[in-house]
Amino acid sequence: MTPSAQPSRPNEQANFWKVFAAERYHGVSFTASLRTRVTVIGAGYTGLSTALHLAENNMDSVVLEAGEGGAGASGRNAGGLLAKWPDAAAEEIEAKYGKTAGHRLNGMVASSVRLVTRIIDDYATNADLRMSGIHLAAHNRRAVPRLMALATQWSDRSNPISVPEESAIPAALGTERYRMAVRFEQTGTLHPLSFTLGLARAYTGLGGQVLTNSAPTALFKVGDDWIVNTEKGTLSAEYVIVATDGFTNGRLPALDRCFYRLPVAMVCSSPVLEAGSIFGGSSKIPLGDSNSNNPLWFLIDHNSRLIASTLPRRRNRAGDGNPYQSIKKRFRRVYPSLPKLDWDYHWSGHITTTPDRCPRVFELDRRLYAPGGYAGQGLSTAVAVGKEFAKVIASSNAAVSDIPITKPRAVVWPKMISLAVKSIGFPALRLLDRFY
Ligand SMILES: Cc1cc2nc3c(=O)[nH]c(=O)nc-3n(C[C@H](O)[C@H](O)[C@H](O)COP(=O)(O)OP(=O)(O)OC[C@H]3O[C@@H](n4cnc5c(N)ncnc54)[C@H](O)[C@@H]3O)c2cc1C
Numbered sequence: 001m002t003p004s005a006q007p008s009r010p011n012e013q014a015n016f017w018k019v020f021a022a023e024r025y026h027g028v029s030f031t032a033s034l035r036t037r038v039t040v041i042g043a044g045y046t047g048l049s050t051a052l053h054l055a056e057n058n059m060d061s062v063v064l065e066a067g068e069g070g071a072g073a074s075g076r077n078a079g080g081l082l083a084k085w086p087d088a089a090a091e092e093i094e095a096k097y098g099k100t101a102g103h104r105l106n107g108m109v110a111s112s113v114r115l116v117t118r119i120i121d122d123y124a125t126n127a128d129l130r131m132s133g134i135h136l137a138a139h140n141r142r143a144v145p146r147l148m149a150l151a152t153q154w155s156d157r158s159n160p161i162s163v164p165e166e167s168a169i170p171a172a173l174g175t176e177r178y179r180m181a182v183r184f185e186q187t188g189t190l191h192p193l194s195f196t197l198g199l200a201r202a203y204t205g206l207g208g209q210v211l212t213n214s215a216p217t218a219l220f221k222v223g224d225d226w227i228v229n230t231e232k233g234t235l236s237a238e239y240v241i242v243a244t245d246g247f248t249n250g251r252l253p254a255l256d257r258c259f260y261r262l263p264v265a266m267v268c269s270s271p272v273l274e275a276g277s278i279f280g281g282s283s284k285i286p287l288g289d290s291n292s293n294n295p296l297w298f299l300i301d302h303n304s305r306l307i308a309s310t311l312p313r314r315r316n317r318a319g320d321g322n323p324y325q326s327i328k329k330r331f332r333r334v335y336p337s338l339p340k341l342d343w344d345y346h347w348s349g350h351i352t353t354t355p356d357r358c359p360r361v362f363e364l365d366r367r368l369y370a371p372g373g374y375a376g377q378g379l380s381t382a383v384a385v386g387k388e389f390a391k392v393i394a395s396s397n398a399a400v401s402d403i404p405i406t407k408p409r410a411v412v413w414p415k416m417i418s419l420a421v422k423s424i425g426f427p428a429l430r431l432l433d434r435f436y
């Protein structure tokens with residue numbers, strides 16, 4: 001992979017993926033008024049996948065993006081390609097949605113990593129995809145049965161997971177800290193921003209347009225058409241997909257009330273000479289802690305840099321304060337014998353979530369849809385949701401979607417609960433979770 005720029009010295013408060021992206025931006029500026037079949041708002045995985053799948057089916061669309069492609073979570077996440085729900089087990093989804101609908105939903109998630117790899121292959125995307133598998137580890141005895149159930153349930157749904165012998169776990173993970181782990185086999189990591197830009201390249205290669213720096217200023221209906229105004233021009237379309245992961249700058253209050261919003265911090269070290277001693281030797285299989293209340297995720301990139309996501313410190317409203325201290329402490333406890341690491345980059349992003357941490361697709365009005373709420377596990381799921389939109393639009397039938405499309409459902413006190421989790425929940429977890 002060729003870095004787009006080699007900084008003379010690392011810029012601490014920068015998104016590492018942006019500094020080392022192999023793909024390039026493919027947006028154009030918006031100067032005219034356009035008519036299209038579908039206006040997609042937001043150039044992240046959901047929006048670009050929707051547009052790409054529409055283009056593959058010869059359907060016309062335009063993507064409007066407030067910043068550059070990948071400005072949101074898709075360009076700043078932890079790159080973990082994991083086909084599972086953030087918190088729910090596959091059987092819980094079937095109990096909640098009914099056997100048939102739940103089965104379709106689980107199938108969508110189970111096949112989502114294969115969808116991502118198909119796109120990367122078909123469009124020769126330079127996304128540093130590594131299908132290494134991923135270890136999910138149990139930090140205490142109580143977490144073990146849930147992990148075992150996860151392994152059985154997903155393996156039964158074409159998403160193979162293996163369970164290493166207990167005696168093999170320290171060698172497999174490179175740490176004595178965990179008593180049990182499972183390995184998702186057909187999964188791995190990628191460069192999240194390069195994948196986003198690769199999606200944009202694939203879409204524009206099929207004739208699509210990504211109009212960057214073009215935030216909508218108004219959205220309204222004239223007859224059967226949806227009109228989206230920006231400062232630079234107007235788009236009219238049959239359908240609008242608001243693929244902003246629930247962010248609307250207050251312009252769609254009904255959608256604003258449907259999600260909680262939480263910050264996540266990312267850190268990246270200097271290249272680690274002893275990378276082979278992390279994650280159990282040369283395999284460099286990434287490690288996630290199955291404790292979804294206090295997530296911990298490590299991966300080693302192609303240059304042997306350690307990249308980790310962690311809870312942010314409460315320094316400012318974005319949770320952007322220097323998070324090295326907390327990650328250092330946790331890392332030291334999981335890998336006590338490693339020499340001191342130097343940290344080069346830190347950045348942060350926001351995730352949106354729902355009470356059950358499952359994503360939703362809302363029909364805000366006729367032919368106006370909004371997905372979101374991937375809860376920190378949206379990489380492949382968002383791509384899969386984009387494909388479902390293309391199916392819905394091609395058939396003019398919402399029932400063909402594997403993810404149910406429902407009326408908007410407000411969550412309880414979205415702002416207050418998000419603030420409480422950020423300001424009280426995260427700090428309390430850090431204090432109380434003695435494992436770290
Ligand atoms: C720090 C972090 C780590 C994560 N790690 C992982 C991981 O390891 N694995 C995983 O599966 N998931 C992970 N996630 C979650 C995953 O990144 C997201 O679920 C996914 O990227 C959501 O994609 P999206 O296209 O729906 O939203 P986004 O990527 O946020 O895209 C929305 C786009 O809409 C644009 N936009 C916003 N408002 C407007 C507006 N008003 N007008 C026009 N455009 C607008 C934004 O600029 C953005 O480009 C992580 C998220 C974060 C923040």
